[in-house]
Amino acid sequence: MNKVALLVGNDINNISPGISWSDLLHKIKEKYKVSSLENGQKPFPMLYEEIFLNAIREKHINERELKTYISDCVSQINQNEIHQLIRDLSIENIITTNYEFSLEGEIATANTGLIRETTYSVFRKHQIGNTSYWHIHGDCLNPSSINLGYEHYCGQLQKMRDYVVNGTNYNSQTVYKAALIKRLSRKKDTKLQSWIDLFFTQDIHILGLSLDFVEIDLWWLLTYRARNKYYRRSAFIENQLFYYTTKKWYALSKDKMQLLQANDVEIVVIDETNKTKYYKKVLAGIKNRYKLPSKILS
Known part of the structure; x- marks a missing residue:
């Protein structure tokens, strides 16, 4: 796998x-x-x-x-061919900051996460076939979960940091109580439970996301992961992170690119101005890197 x-x-x-x-x-x-x-x-x-x-x-x-x-x-928002090509890759975990269900190709009917979160999205998951879709900033079926303001961002970050650093206090007996970082270091209780786990255990390819500096939840997660890998020398962090951008936006956003690189994210620059062709090249590169079964991207 x-x-x-x-x-x-x-x-x-x-x-x-x-x-x-x-x-x-x-x-x-x-x-x-x-x-x-x-x-x-x-x-x-x-x-x-x-x-x-x-x-x-x-x-x-x-x-x-x-x-x-x-x-x-x-x-x-309407679906387009890029949504379909992403589905065609048959990747088991897709994380998204989007609220609607264009990626799924259908409206999911239930949140299948371990915790039935009403406001925050540490465990929020919708299962379609063999793919788990993690709506990390909320979803349209649950308007209160939609992450927009500073109050919500800070609450989300608090939940994330507890899960990763301090441990959880959920009543559910199925959620591990120990902090993620401790479980990973001990190689114990590492079954996938949250989208956050993926940032420490699987290669993640970031596309279509500007990663504005106001995305404090994601920037904190990138920084915390990089600190553990390099400062605390956590040998268990072996996965890679990739960020895709066009040649034009790479030139216009060198400050952001430098920050991403400092946080152990590899920048992949695609020289293509047509948006549809750009995403097709991104997805083709991911498909070829992992030899994923999918329809031909052109």
């Missing part, structure tokens, strides 16, 4: 015609009568908090109502 997983971001959805994040922000501000708010250079999680807090004062909404509206909007 090939120990390989994908981490897929929203950019693959941009191939499909439909609502963009800019469009969505405009619609939200229009709906909740806060159109005067400027996007500017505000990090999205802070802009979301600003929209929400102003909407509370203007319309006395609750957050679930706002997240349900966002959920309904992003559920309209």
Whole structure:
């Protein structure tokens, strides 16, 4: 069995015609009568908090109502051929920051994670055939789980850090209580339970994800893994992480690329400007590296 997983971001959805994040922000501000708010250079999680807090004062909404509206909007995203090609790779674990189910190709009916999380997403999993889809920032079926603001990001990070560093206190008897890092170092109780496990045990290929610096949960996880590998010399961390980008964005984002490399992430630059062709080349490279059975990518 090939120990390989994908981490897929929203950019693959941009191939499909439909609502963009800019469009969505405009619609939200229009709906909740806060159109005067400027996007500017505000990090999205802070802009979301600003929209929400102003909407509370203007319309006395609750957050679930706002997240349900966002959920309904992003559920309209259409599938495209890249979603299908990803499914054709037959990879057992696909991690995504996306809320909708375009990657699955169908709407999942149940969260099959070990814990029935209502807000955070350490264990959130949807099983379709032989593939586990891990929606790490929530999913449209559970609007309260959609991770958008700083409050939610910090809560998610707290849950993640407990799972990795401190250990868990869930009532479930099926979830290991010891911290992940201790279990891995002792080579005990290492059965896959959370998407976080994959970052220490399987090669992960990151595509379609800008990895903005506001993604504090993912940047913390990358940094903690790299510190354990190099500073604490944890020999059990043997997997590789890969980040895919175009030649253009590599040149424009050298600061981010340097940070990724410092955190033990290999940068893979694809010289292709056409978005569809770019992702086909990315997926073909992954297919060939692991000799995965799939349809021909061209």
